[in-house]
Amino acid sequence: MIGRVGSAALALALLVVPARAAGPFDIPLFATPRAPAARGSATLVFAESPFGVAVTADGHARYDVRITAANLPAPSSLGAYHAYIAWAVTSDLAHWQRLGTVTNGTSTVGHIELDKFLLVIAAEADSASTTHSGPSVLHGNSPSSWLQTFLAHSAFFHGVTD
Amino acid sequence: MSRGVGMAALLVAAMAAASSAQQHDTTTMPPGMPMPGMPGMAAGGMAMPIPMPKGMVMMPGLVGLTPPGGSFLPGAGVDPASLPNVRPSAVVQMRDGDTLDLSATLVRRTIAGRPYVMYGFNGEVPGPLIRVPQNATITVRFHNRIDLPSSVHWHGVRLDNRFDGAVGITQQAVAPGDSFVYHVHFPDAGVYWYHPHVREDVEQALGLFGNMIVDSPDSAYYSPANREQVLVFDDLLVNADSLIPYGKTGPDFALMGRVGNLLLVNGEPRYTLAAHRGEVVRFFLTNAASSRTYNISFGGAPMKVLASDVSRFEHEERVPSVVLAPAERYIVEARFEKPGRYALVNAVQAINHYRGEFDAEVDTLGMVTVDSTPAAPDYAGAFAALRDNAAVTRDIDRYRPYFDKPPDKRLTLTVRGNGLPVATVQFMNVDTAYYAPVEWVDGMPDMNWLSTNDQVKWILRDDATGKENMDIDWHVKEGSIVKLELYNDPKSFHPMQHPIHLHGQRMLVVSRNGVRTTNLVWKDTVLIPVGSTVDVLIDASNPGAWMLHCHIAEHLASGMMTVLHVDPAAGPGR
Ligand SMILES: [Cu+2]
Numbered sequence: 001m002i003g004r005v006g007s008a009a010l011a012l013a014l015l016v017v018p019a020r021a022a023g024p025f026d027i028p029l030f031a032t033p034r035a036p037a038a039r040g041s042a043t044l045v046f047a048e049s050p051f052g053v054a055v056t057a058d059g060h061a062r063y064d065v066r067i068t069a070a071n072l073p074a075p076s077s078l079g080a081y082h083a084y085i086a087w088a089v090t091s092d093l094a095h096w097q098r099l100g101t102v103t104n105g106t107s108t109v110g111h112i113e114l115d116k117f118l119l120v121i122a123a124e125a126d127s128a129s130t131t132h133s134g135p136s137v138l139h140g141n142s143p144s145s146w147l148q149t150f151l152a153h154s155a156f157f158h159g160v161t162d
Numbered sequence: 163m164s165r166g167v168g169m170a171a172l173l174v175a176a177m178a179a180a181s182s183a184q185q186h187d188t189t190t191m192p193p194g195m196p197m198p199g200m201p202g203m204a205a206g207g208m209a210m211p212i213p214m215p216k217g218m219v220m221m222p223g224l225v226g227l228t229p230p231g232g233s234f235l236p237g238a239g240v241d242p243a244s245l246p247n248v249r250p251s252a253v254v255q256m257r258d259g260d261t262l263d264l265s266a267t268l269v270r271r272t273i274a275g276r277p278y279v280m281y282g283f284n285g286e287v288p289g290p291l292i293r294v295p296q297n298a299t300i301t302v303r304f305h306n307r308i309d310l311p312s313s314v315h316w317h318g319v320r321l322d323n324r325f326d327g328a329v330g331i332t333q334q335a336v337a338p339g340d341s342f343v344y345h346v347h348f349p350d351a352g353v354y355w356y357h358p359h360v361r362e363d364v365e366q367a368l369g370l371f372g373n374m375i376v377d378s379p380d381s382a383y384y385s386p387a388n389r390e391q392v393l394v395f396d397d398l399l400v401n402a403d404s405l406i407p408y409g410k411t412g413p414d415f416a417l418m419g420r421v422g423n424l425l426l427v428n429g430e431p432r433y434t435l436a437a438h439r440g441e442v443v444r445f446f447l448t449n450a451a452s453s454r455t456y457n458i459s460f461g462g463a464p465m466k467v468l469a470s471d472v473s474r475f476e477h478e479e480r481v482p483s484v485v486l487a488p489a490e491r492y493i494v495e496a497r498f499e500k501p502g503r504y505a506l507v508n509a510v511q512a513i514n515h516y517r518g519e520f521d522a523e524v525d526t527l528g529m530v531t532v533d534s535t536p537a538a539p540d541y542a543g544a545f546a547a548l549r550d551n552a553a554v555t556r557d558i559d560r561y562r563p564y565f566d567k568p569p570d571k572r573l574t575l576t577v578r579g580n581g582l583p584v585a586t587v588q589f590m591n592v593d594t595a596y597y598a599p600v601e602w603v604d605g606m607p608d609m610n611w612l613s614t615n616d617q618v619k620w621i622l623r624d625d626a627t628g629k630e631n632m633d634i635d636w637h638v639k640e641g642s643i644v645k646l647e648l649y650n651d652p653k654s655f656h657p658m659q660h661p662i663h664l665h666g667q668r669m670l671v672v673s674r675n676g677v678r679t680t681n682l683v684w685k686d687t688v689l690i691p692v693g694s695t696v697d698v699l700i701d702a703s704n705p706g707a708w709m710l711h712c713h714i715a716e717h718l719a720s721g722m723m724t725v726l727h728v729d730p731a732a733g734p735g736r
Contacts, residue, residue, distance in 0.1 A: 053600050145596070147596045
């Protein structure tokens, strides 16, 4: 089943998927059971700005996302789907922002104006879909998800009231 | 699982803190504001002077510690009542050949109802606004009447190297009571600023800064505005009783730089402006803070950015806000279309290191009140248009063939620690799994306070030789165009953004993280976010020994500087 194509793809995947977030811009992507051979990674690239860093008036970072994917099966192999779309999803899963279409190879999509988010690549019925409904094949978390939560260590940080 | 080990170590560190070798020195620390819920407060009787962010307490492993080396406040023992009240900045219009006497003195400042002994130039904060025509040369007789050695650096000005004010490179420090004469030539139009180049963490922070505006002979140099406003941003760190004292032998707050909790515009906690409906206001913005990067906007009023440090942009651009790193300047215009109130705010996403979340933080720095009288003249049309500055593009065209050349020099920005409290080191080990490209606020002021320039070494490392900071011996020929790649290493134990300043030259940011810049502007200070690679093209046209350094005052004092020698094209003796 894995065969020659599979192992070549695996070798490619090893090249593109970092072991963990290597920096504040890197997002390793993980395959879901719907497409277990899929591999990918993403890099946040600051949107164009005349300033040293691109942010909104509220101070949210403004990023484009460079997604490198391999082994994405044909969307139609998963059902009545015709394209893969990247979505930026708030951590409460309430808001799915369409970023753009993704194919095997490198795709640049954007903008993201969220500081903490999930990145989900899903098969969708239409490459122009603006609402999410299809199965996800790759997903990852923004690098900021590595932020440690010390609230869990109440014995240590006693007195925190907020 | 390594996190588990880290947390265990943290707990051990916390328990060991009670027997720490660093004793609290009650003779140099002011009585602090009691922190609700602060561990050890009653038992040790120790007053913690560092204000913590809302809802946070000092890390148990740090309670009882003070920065090694002791601390001081300038003007100690001076009765504020004996000092003159500070005055606001006055405009000094100067012509070619004119002379100005500029004295650094002690002043009394009352901020939010509290009196402080601080510094000022000619009794003013900000110092006098020096307004000169482009290509003028003025003489400034600087008199040091404060209690520390000092100097004046003319930030961004491509002047004669001898008058750069860089202590240890171009001159000796001016001792208290002494004077130094500067001849300052202004080849470029725009907004610049002056400040001491000694213990900036103290002298600049206490009020020694001022602007120069260099006027182009072209009356239509900027798109038209109804009025001009010069805004200098800085911040002070205070508790309920006093300023937080400064490190005696060198800066404390060496990790992040001192980030104040009292945000000031032109030295005051609240800026106000009254304007008419539809007015276009041209703002000259300067960040004089030691460490804070701002994100400035005017209550949703539309803005366009015209210029930055050393030139106009190639193209005017609509912007939602202005990101202003230490020492950077931007010239923007805002139009206040409707009557009402427009809040001048600094709006950022702060990291709450305890909850691992981003929190919106909005500091209201001032208010623009717009009445219903229509602006005259009405510049709505000119404001709506985005000008192309063809002269800037033509000037830059000569440098375009060099944009894609491989870097001539590469610097890695990093840091080493030595002798920091165990609790700090362990926290960093756990917390640096993620670092934001820009840290807008100081989320951990306790750790930051307890770090000095003896314990923290900020580093510019030459990739080619491995040499660091002042051991780097870079020489380039006058007239050369030098591509410098700056990489801010995210894997150090405490990565942070750095505003890198090159004295006496101008430079272009040609790419960020491999993405070509499309709207160019000449800069003297460039923000390098964590994990970023920024390629700059230096127009090395001004001979001399020029400092290249981080403009976070505490990083500079912790080693983050080198010198770029621009050797005269005609050889020595030119
Ligand atoms: Cu720095």
